[in-house]
Amino acid sequence: MLGERLKSLRTRIKLRQEDIAAKIGIARTTYAMYEQNKREPDNETLQKIADFFDVNVDFLLGRTNNPAPFNQRNKSLSEFESLFFYELDKLSEEDKQKALEHVRYLRYLAEKENKK
Template sequence: MSLGSRLKKEREKRGWSQMYVAERLGITNTVLSNYERDYRDPDTGMLSKLADLYDVDADYLLGRTDKPRFSGRTIDFDEKEQAEFEAFINNPEYGIFFKDYLNAPEERREEMRKIWSILREKEKDRKPGDRQGE
């Protein structure tokens, strides 16, 4: 996916018009349109402003990664682990901590998956009746 298509995707995902984004960036909508159609590339200062406005990393906009935000080590779950995690967060006894997972931005979801992965690893040998953390 090109820089222009990622810029357009991020703008449309937020329901923003080109006029609105251009105004926020201090450029004309023609310039923004040229960025989105890959007729012109933003300079580094403008790329930084775009990344900040869309709350994504510049590497994502440039196509160097498919992750919109870098948050350290990525936790990639296989289907079984994802199912276990979703069962955990949907359990009313445990899920309160993760109640906003399904509606959270991807960066927050990644943080919650990391926390769950750490908890699961720490508790893997725990038997019923054992105190937590022992």
């Protein structure tokens, strides 16, 4: 779980492993092992990673799907929206397009229903 979330967060902001490793003060190979789930960070490093990505530690560990730090929860996506957003990241580009088309269709139906 941790490795998948780290990679997803990193690729979303288009940074290399070495960029993040340098920012949090660890070796690139160490960070790479975190992404591959071959090693786990200590508590201090885990907090540095969470701070870097501006997410909470529980999100990194898979205990919640809401990535917002606890002090920003009221400004963040709902847990449902967050889950949807992060699950979409795991789909192929073709499947993402299908999901988008489906959501647009559902919105169309809702708008049509509201006009009655």
